[in-house]
Amino acid sequence: xxxxxxxxxxxxxxxxxxxxxxxxxxxxxxxxxxxxxxxxxxxxxxxxxxxxxxxxxxxxxxxxxxxxxxxxxxxxxxxxxxxxxxxxxxxxxxxxxxxxxxxxxxxxxxxxxxxxxxxxxxxxxxxxxxxxxxxxxxxxxxxxxxxxxxxxxxxxxxxxxxxxxxxxxxxxxxxxxxxxxxxxxxxxxxxxxxxxxxxxxxxxxxxxxxxxxxxxxxxxxxxxxxxxxxxxxxxxxxxxxxxxxxxxxxxxxxxxxxxxxxxxxxxxxxxxxxxxxxxxxxxxxxxxxxxxxxxxxxxxxxxxxxxxxxxxxxxxxxxxxxxxxxxxxxxxxxxxxxxxxxxxxxxxxxxxxxxxxxxxxxxxxxxxxxxxxxxxxxxxxxxxxxxxxxxxxxxxxxxxxxxxxxxxxxxxxxxxxxxxxxxxxxxxxxxxxxxxxxxxxxxxxxxxxxxxxxxxxxxxxxxxxxxxxx
Amino acid sequence: xxxxxxxxxxxxxxxxxxxxxxxxxxxxxxxxxxxxxxxxxxxxxxxxxxxxxxxxxxxxxxxxxxxxxxxxxxxxxxxxxxxxxxxxxxxxxxxxxxxxxxxxxxxxxxxxxxxxxxxxxxxxxxxxxxxxxxxxxxxxxxxxxxxxxxxxxxxxxxxxxxxxxxxxxxxxxxxxxxxxxxxxxxxxxxxxxxxxxxxxxxxxxxxxxxxxxxxxxxxxxxxxxxxxxxxxxxxxxxxxxxxxxxxxxxxxxxxxxxxxxxxxxxxxxxxxxxxxxxxxxxxxxxxxxxxxxxxxxxxxxxxxxxxxxxxxxxxxxxxxxxxxxxxxxxxxxxxxxxxxxxxxxxxxxxxxxxxxxxxxxxxxxxxxxxxxxxxxxxxxxxxxxxxxxxxxxxxxxxxxxxxxxxxxxxxxxxxxxxxxxxxxxxxxxxxxxxxxxxxxxxxxxxxxxxxxxxxxxxxxxxxxxxxxxx
Numbered sequence: 047x048x049x050x051x052x053x054x055x056x057x058x059x060x061x062x063x064x065x066x067x068x069x070x071x072x073x074x075x076x077x078x079x080x081x082x083x084x085x086x087x088x089x090x091x092x093x094x095x096x097x098x099x100x101x102x103x104x105x106x107x108x109x110x111x112x113x114x115x116x117x118x119x120x121x122x123x124x125x126x127x128x129x130x131x132x133x134x135x136x137x138x139x140x141x142x143x144x145x146x147x148x149x150x151x152x153x154x155x156x157x158x159x160x161x162x163x164x165x166x167x168x169x170x171x172x173x174x175x176x177x178x179x180x181x182x183x184x185x186x187x188x189x190x191x192x193x194x195x196x197x198x199x200x201x202x203x204x205x206x207x208x209x210x211x212x213x214x215x216x217x218x219x220x221x222x223x224x225x226x227x228x229x230x231x232x233x234x235x236x237x238x239x240x241x242x243x244x245x246x247x248x249x250x251x252x253x254x255x256x257x258x259x260x261x262x263x264x265x266x267x268x269x270x271x272x273x274x275x276x277x278x279x280x281x282x283x284x285x286x287x288x289x290x291x292x293x294x295x296x297x298x299x300x301x302x303x304x305x306x307x308x309x310x311x312x313x314x315x316x317x318x319x320x321x322x323x324x325x326x327x328x329x330x331x332x333x334x335x336x337x338x339x340x341x342x343x344x345x346x347x348x349x350x351x352x353x354x355x356x357x358x359x360x361x362x363x364x365x366x367x368x369x370x371x372x373x374x375x376x377x378x379x380x381x382x383x384x385x386x387x388x389x390x391x392x393x394x395x396x397x398x399x400x401x402x403x404x405x406x407x408x409x410x411x412x413x414x415x416x417x418x419x420x421x422x423x424x425x426x427x428x429x430x431x432x433x434x435x436x437x438x439x440x441x442x443x444x445x446x447x448x449x450x451x452x453x454x455x456x457x458x459x460x461x462x463x464x465x466x467x468x469x470x471x472x473x474x475x476x477x478x479x480x481x482x483x484x485x486x487x488x489x490x491x492x493x494x495x496x497x498x499x500x501x502x503x504x505x506x507x508x509x510x511x512x513x514x515x516x
Numbered sequence: 517x518x519x520x521x522x523x524x525x526x527x528x529x530x531x532x533x534x535x536x537x538x539x540x541x542x543x544x545x546x547x548x549x550x551x552x553x554x555x556x557x558x559x560x561x562x563x564x565x566x567x568x569x570x571x572x573x574x575x576x577x578x579x580x581x582x583x584x585x586x587x588x589x590x591x592x593x594x595x596x597x598x599x600x601x602x603x604x605x606x607x608x609x610x611x612x613x614x615x616x617x618x619x620x621x622x623x624x625x626x627x628x629x630x631x632x633x634x635x636x637x638x639x640x641x642x643x644x645x646x647x648x649x650x651x652x653x654x655x656x657x658x659x660x661x662x663x664x665x666x667x668x669x670x671x672x673x674x675x676x677x678x679x680x681x682x683x684x685x686x687x688x689x690x691x692x693x694x695x696x697x698x699x700x701x702x703x704x705x706x707x708x709x710x711x712x713x714x715x716x717x718x719x720x721x722x723x724x725x726x727x728x729x730x731x732x733x734x735x736x737x738x739x740x741x742x743x744x745x746x747x748x749x750x751x752x753x754x755x756x757x758x759x760x761x762x763x764x765x766x767x768x769x770x771x772x773x774x775x776x777x778x779x780x781x782x783x784x785x786x787x788x789x790x791x792x793x794x795x796x797x798x799x800x801x802x803x804x805x806x807x808x809x810x811x812x813x814x815x816x817x818x819x820x821x822x823x824x825x826x827x828x829x830x831x832x833x834x835x836x837x838x839x840x841x842x843x844x845x846x847x848x849x850x851x852x853x854x855x856x857x858x859x860x861x862x863x864x865x866x867x868x869x870x871x872x873x874x875x876x877x878x879x880x881x882x883x884x885x886x887x888x889x890x891x892x893x894x895x896x897x898x899x900x901x902x903x904x905x906x907x908x909x910x911x912x913x914x915x916x917x918x919x920x921x922x923x924x925x926x927x928x929x930x931x932x933x934x935x936x937x938x939x940x941x942x943x944x945x946x947x948x949x950x951x952x953x954x955x956x957x958x959x960x961x962x963x964x965x966x967x968x969x970x971x972x973x974x975x976x977x978x979x980x981x982x983x984x985x986x
Contacts, residue, residue: 153869153870153871155756155760155870155871156869156870156871157764199709200709200713202707202709206706206707211707213713214684223962223966227962229960229962229963229966230960231963233869233938234869234938235867235868235869235902235938235939235940235943236676236867236901236902236903237672237676237681237867237898237901237902237903237940237943237944238867238940238942238943238958239669239670239672239720239940239942239943239944239945239946239947240940240941240942240946240947240951240955240958240959241720241947241955241958241959241963241964241967241985241986242717242720242721242725242967242970243670243683243716243717243719243720244963244966244967246713246716246717247712247713247716247717249713250709250711250712250713251712255712267764286625290625294627294737296808338766341811397705397706397707397708398705399623399626399703399704399705400623400625400626401623401625401626428707431706431707432705432706432707433706433707468703468704468705469705470705470707470708470709470710471710472708472709472710473705473707473708473709474707474709475709476709476710477709477710477711481710485710485711488708488710488711489710489711490699490700492693492697492699493699493701493711493714494711496693496699496714496973496974497711497712497714499970499972499973500712500969500970500973502969503966503969503970503973504966515711516711
């Protein structure tokens, strides 16, 4: 009954309406479970106490109590991750930021919004839009992900090629460390060279140093108008050549995505969209440009002309209206959903230096051919950033257990190839539980030791998201 | 004779041609001294061993030796700092990166250069230019500063308003930690979410965690054409209004600088430039825009028209050729040089949230009027970034000692004002020796403790630039 006691004490500290004990029946078991899980589906949740703090001070009270009593904590955001970073499977306290979803401040001059970390990303987009600004970090899961979780995992998405990662959009951060201290990093100043930058240490730390409770995000001007282009590309090599031709062009390139024919087939099967072109193609590329005026529209045709003349594409189309924009984007953003509707998949989210990409792909195809012989493979991603999403699809005849066993045995070979070509075993998804055993393929032993030393500074009792990352 | 022994041992380790012992007479004393000093002029150098490693492995050998023998190290770059970060005044070994000035790699596809950390910033500009690219971090001292020193101090400069700080342009970093370990952070990948970002920890760490030996910098397209505009502005408030009108304009604003009439007077006196306008003005603003074509030139006139109609300026001029560009820039970039030619000054390099700037300036003026009554004050800076350079000019009748004593007694009051308005006591210059006692005005006690903990991880014996920052 220790958990019950803890729950009672936490009720006294922050108010019983913010404390949910599994057995108190205030939430059904499935909902309760869902707060201790992300999208990995490999782990089972096991925990008893779920908290909904409303502000930074609530979080501080909880963490101080947990610190004094040596109780482990899992910070819980929108739980859209793919690395098990938000999984509570060892009796931890789950702190959901879901009630911390308010705008705290807005500076129209500088163009910044200060919000609580539990704000859903799409709502942050809306709050920016309503104020005449634009928050450019965007990806398929923004309807449920929290901005705090995005920051804790250094989210990327479809517009990194133009706007960078979320790291580039965070001006200030409020965190509660594993000791229960409140740190307010930087606030809202643009320049501040006063010692080590601790803000960047917390961005991407996956909740293992502390809990992000508030942030000041930078905003920018919305793109005036956008044009989406969809291309049929016969060879992989051409994709890189198209990128070379287009990314240093005089129009801002907002996205440069690619997918294989197999991915398009899956989207067509499950999301009832029509074919983009009369003839199918081995690869497809989606480009999105910002246009200001008619002169820019002319430039757009110029791009298409150039890559057509150089025989880099077999077909291409500029979306004529917002509905067609959406369709083109669905070809790309519907892939994960389509795959998960009909298949069990093993996800790899990797990145390579662009110039090593071709050599890596050759090595990768050889590995796939020998180790996953006959398996279907969905390959797509943010190719402009050197970021590939490689999904291995489970054959119908294989059991889930056998499939994941096989993947687990092949992963180290895949990661060795990535290491050989100086890439990263996790471009966007992070390490969490899922990639923890493979961290040494992307970070040296000395670096991992240093990370442990840093964790000990902010979380000396190791109560913050234990077992994740390190 | 311990220093002599150390010098002999280091000669054996890295070769005697890279080792200079003060008494061996290979360098005259003034030159020898200069490697242990920056531009602060408050400190006297005192050290005996000066080393010129040629690569990362040389640096590792030196640091390992120093680590084993508990010898303190000062990393020495172009020594253009204003905070005493590169001062060797306690018998440290000085490691100059001056011989580590080579290009190691270039990726035309991604647009990156890998160079050794001792490359002079201006030479990096040239290397980028020769390859058709542009490295946008720029400031008055680029002719002598090293890129490694720029990174160690997170340099800003005149184009931050458009391109950000140097932090935003560093993709990969090679460092030798205080334990003599070589860390190669990130390499050349754009996305890498595998644990804590240690690269950002070293950027701005002022040599207190380790020595930056190599870096991969991102490059961008050069601006097609630039136009420099110089404005006469009657009131401080108008400067912010002009910034509001112009920084979200559809042309890229590359710089937005301001200076007072006093600064312009000093530049005219010492650098023989003519008046910009027939009538003098209390304030001046320099704006720099990128233009692509004639339509952009029209937009430029539009900007001038708008701010004229709103009566924000009393006069304004667009430079008609590159010589006039240079003259306009000289009004701004010649200030520090002009002041140092004729005066002793006390420099403050501070930043504020833009929206607090007016209230801060009112407080600041009241403080100046009471504490520096009758002193001349030079105020200028990167106002678009909220960054002010406030130089207090020593009156002729006061001795240097009395002047610096006075400044030292007023500084805490100035820093309290900055703290009250949520600003930074060091926007660009860093902490070094000079601001170390005032760090708590910008960072909390808990943050400073955490920084000490992090230093202990990378530099457990405290041999890396001891006494600086923390």
